[in-house]
Amino acid sequence: MKRFLIVLAAAALCSSALAQHFxxxxxxxxxxxxxxxxxxRTEIVLPKIDGYTLYKGDFHVHTIYSDxxxxxxxxxxxxxxDGLDIIAITDHLEIRTYEKFMLxxxxxxxxxxxxxTYANAGAGNKKDKDAPMLSNLNAGYxxxxxxxxxxxxxxxAVRGTEIWRNPRTTGEYNALFLKDINAICxxxxxxxxxxxxxQGGLIMHNHPGWxxxxxxxxxxxxxxxxxxxxxxxxxxxxSTLYPTTIRRCxxxxxxxxxxxxxxxxxxxxxxxxxxxxxxxxxxxxxECTEKAIKEALLKRRTIGYSGNHLFGExxxxxxxxxxxxxxKVVRDNEKQExxxxxxxxxxxxxxxxxxxxxxxxxxxxxxxxxxxxxxxxSGKYRLPKFTVDNMWHIxxxxxxxxxxVDK
Numbered sequence: 001m002k003r004f005l006i007v008l009a010a011a012a013l014c015s016s017a018l019a020q021h022f023x024x025x026x027x028x029x030x031x032x033x034x035x036x037x038x039x040x041r042t043e044i045v046l047p048k049i050d051g052y053t054l055y056k057g058d059f060h061v062h063t064i065y066s067d068x069x070x071x072x073x074x075x076x077x078x079x080x081x082d083g084l085d086i087i088a089i090t091d092h093l094e095i096r097t098y099e100k101f102m103l104x105x106x107x108x109x110x111x112x113x114x115x116x117t118y119a120n121a122g123a124g125n126k127k128d129k130d131a132p133m134l135s136n137l138n139a140g141y142x143x144x145x146x147x148x149x150x151x152x153x154x155x156x157a158v159r160g161t162e163i164w165r166n167p168r169t170t171g172e173y174n175a176l177f178l179k180d181i182n183a184i185c186x187x188x189x190x191x192x193x194x195x196x197x198x199q200g201g202l203i204m205h206n207h208p209g210w211x212x213x214x215x216x217x218x219x220x221x222x223x224x225x226x227x228x229x230x231x232x233x234x235x236x237x238x239s240t241l242y243p244t245t246i247r248r249c250x251x252x253x254x255x256x257x258x259x260x261x262x263x264x265x266x267x268x269x270x271x272x273x274x275x276x277x278x279x280x281x282x283x284x285x286x287e288c289t290e291k292a293i294k295e296a297l298l299k300r301r302t303i304g305y306s307g308n309h310l311f312g313e314x315x316x317x318x319x320x321x322x323x324x325x326x327x328k329v330v331r332d333n334e335k336q337e338x339x340x341x342x343x344x345x346x347x348x349x350x351x352x353x354x355x356x357x358x359x360x361x362x363x364x365x366x367x368x369x370x371x372x373x374x375x376x377x378s379g380k381y382r383l384p385k386f387t388v389d390n391m392w393h394i395x396x397x398x399x400x401x402x403x404x405v406d407k
Contacts, residue, residue: 092164
């Protein structure tokens, strides 16, 4: 009996010691945060032009509501992280690839267990050309708007859609600043256009050189432009420039745009660790409101950006350079008859300044010095003038710009 009591007492002591050991060992915090979840926004510093702020916009993106691979809420977040101020959700009017998958996935919720018949907006389906469209085409934009309000993201979302027609003949167009996407659906392209204008929307001709052997306007395009339906042209799509469209925009008084047309996450195409930002349009406006941005587009106050190249009307490009670059005289060498100018880039975009066969790369927020001699006729020092190789205007030409000197 005594041995039993002794063993029992020893077991109790061991149990008490183990309990104390585990209590001591696991008395620390239940979790430790190893890093912050805050993702920094890419800030893109741009000059002001004529008193206007240059807002950064992408007017052509896709989500899972058509054939993109990202939700509208993620499109908004990534646009903000990429440094944009404006994003247009422009899912296809007629092509909604992921909707077909969802209809199959949700079939068990239907009474008969079969998915609803998919129908194109205004074009029916293969079996029934008059099959009614059941989708709410405003849903993607509404989701984007919801996340902007919920997370207080300071970005302007534009309601839009891409109107798909034969790219080789008719082409494709983005309708922007719409009130109701469902209401513009129609089999006839020009009836769609009429309804867009009825809502006060703008129409942009997308990637006009895609799947086409010539940039000459087709019969449908001649009608679209001739009747004044088109307000602007996507001169740059992702990383592709259509040079002759810049002249078209200038001649026909249309706004110049550059957009990503992104279907995948933007980081897969324009990685944040690269030397350039995502493709975008710079819009000169007084404020970032739908009214002000729309007015700026109609007045053609835009510059396209892609891969550290700028595209636009020559006078805007010249103003951009002169507002972005500070130039001052740092030394006159009368003996060698040259003047040294210091150029300081105050914006996030580099400039390739060509003088003869020499190209100077003026990096963002850096300075360089360049010497200019005297003009033989006047005897005065020449002003700094360069061909800017990463600026484009009319066709494949680069503007020659004289840099203003701050004496």
